[in-house]
Amino acid sequence: MPELPDVEGFRRVLRDHGTGRRVERLTVRDDGVLREVSTRRFRRAVRGRCLGTPERHGKWLIAPTDAGPTLLLHFGMTGRLVPAAAGDPLERADRVVFGLSGGGELRFRDQRKLRGIWLAPTAGDIARLLAGQGPDAAAVGGPGLVRRLARRRGGLKSALLDQSVVAGLGNLLADELLWRARLHPARRADGLTAPERRRLAGALPRVLDAAVAAGRVPPRDDWLTGRRDDPDGGRCPRTGDRLARGRVAGRTTVWCPRCQPAPDR
DNA sequence: CATTATGTTCTTGG
């Protein structure tokens, strides 16, 4: 699930339920989500610390503690950050439970454990972990995105998914942007005409702003995302055409064959 | 049993 808008939602959860609270209890129920740090060192470093104001870069959630290490969380495909009350029943995928002053909890819940939680004692550690990330997609803006794409010779979708080009776009957002801009996912990133570049630059803030507000890529039926899981195959909200499905850049890709014509080659 | 899943990384090969 988590792309930029989802992680932005987790940032708000952390801000609203965690900032200013102390981690009084800390349960690592599955150390498979702890990365580059032992359970022992993790607990010793985090328990007793107060949570600061969280930030986000791309799909990374950056959670500083007062005078302590910074936690870096990445949610993979199935992770979430869930607020809970201390008595709420634990779910199987609740891997780490932060028990906070005031009685509440924050739970790192993740089915597949593809990513997890890193501990960054210094600013240098944070820099190392985020080194491969391009500018945040919500901060770089439409023209910034288009400028970066122009330096890429590969496919459009592949470039949009590359976090070093721009950080935060995932499979759903990439398809949504390309549908909005009426660009086929296999088009070359550096081969766009001026009107095409304008369409893509305009689509970025429109899609991102709405998705960030919703805390997810909203499955609205006037968006592609609302149609892609349609059991009847789904139709383009603009033209009513049957949506095309395929594999582009290794990912399930949905597009409208009329709005987004395939490149010649 | 095979296939699929909203992510990233590593390997291989052009």
Next chain:
DNA sequence: CCCAAGAACATAAT
């Protein structure tokens, strides 16, 4: 070096 494709990671659902 750039880029694409495939496998791997770990787990559940269809």
